[in-house]
Amino acid sequence: MPRLEMLELTIVPLAWHCGFWAILCFVVSTITGNVSQVDKLWSITPALYAWQIAVFSEFHTRAVLMASLATIWAVRLTYNFARRGGYTWPPWEGEEDYRWPILRKNPYLSHPVAWMAFNLGFISFYQHALLLVIVLPEIMATSSEGGLNLMDWVLALLFLLLVMVEYQADQQQYEYQTEKYRLKGAKQPLYGEYEVGFLRTGLWSMSRHPNYFAEQSIWIVFYLFSVSGGAGLINWTIIGAILYVLLFQGSVAFSEGITAGKYPRYAEYQATVPLFIPNPTMFKPFWNDGATMKKRR
Known part of the structure; x- marks a missing residue:
């Protein structure tokens, strides 16, 4: 059509x-x-x-x-x-x-x-x-x-890979926050990374918002299917991906201002870890001693 x-x-x-x-x-x-x-x-x-x-x-x-x-x-x-x-x-x-x-x-x-x-x-x-x-x-x-065509299959695989990255980032954050609030609810002292107050290991050691990096990339990849369909490298529907990325710039800037005021060490994290695009050289294994301790019980 x-x-x-x-x-x-x-x-x-x-x-x-x-x-x-x-x-x-x-x-x-x-x-x-x-x-x-x-x-x-x-x-x-x-x-x-x-x-x-x-x-x-x-x-x-x-x-x-x-x-x-x-x-x-x-x-x-x-x-x-x-x-x-x-x-x-x-x-x-x-x-x-x-x-x-x-x-x-x-x-x-x-x-x-x-x-x-x-x-x-x-x-x-x-x-x-x-x-x-x-x-x-x-x-x-x-x-x-x-x-x-081949480009469609490559884009589909890339889309799924980004969904997996977003899932892993959200899962790490979920495990970290669940254990942190479990400790608080049990009136137990926070220790290690939980004492810091925010997650900075695993995918979060390479990017301050790895889930948002994946989320924005997912819809850029979605746009590229129109290119694969012959609409040209730049067509009017690119506005969706652009506006989506811009929304995250403003939203994250606002939320980071709140987080920096809440956690004293967040400024140091901001100064050393990229906002969105991951830096693999900074990777630190996901720190989840709470989950590890539960498995040992």
Whole structure:
């Protein structure tokens, strides 16, 4: 199917689909006062959009591959969010992301009207639009009539590798934080790396945010499927990957400011370990004495 025809066929239904989630999140967050509603859908809606495009493409081989990869990413990220207590019943309840209460205190956002506008424009609509835009390369990838090529398979393997990296980074962080809070809950003294307060071994010894490095890279790779489909090295759907990367720059800068104020040794960590792109020469084995001790019992 020609790209323009495919775009005309899919973009309006996708926009309505995206708008539904944005309005739902805005209404629910306004009623409950909890603006973390988008977080609960972050790992779900891109996979839904990807399969919607696959259906409109009449299950083009590349679209099915891309939708399948997006589903693997979605299942993995949803699982990680769920085990950290991200989902509750009723679904609109639960803890709000720790950054939102801090941002509410910003002089420009502290007024209720200003905060409502921010919630409507950025939290609800912009973020949901972004989750749609990162999937749009799938439209440009479906115009080729041929089957999958070597580049498709290389990109698929790279995508899966990055999902594994993200899983391992999240797993190390989960094990570290679980043991740290177990010690705190048991009123036992923190020792070793737990006394430092933040993880800096394993993948986290090479990058301050290895999970975010993998996450951004995943959607850059997703964009490259459009290149494999013949849309050219640079096409308009690259805007999704660019905006996604930019979102992480601002979000991480904000969260690191909070972390640096909480942990005295974080400034040293910032000065020696790269923000995103890993430096393999700095690798230190994952330190998890708590888990090791449990296995020995």
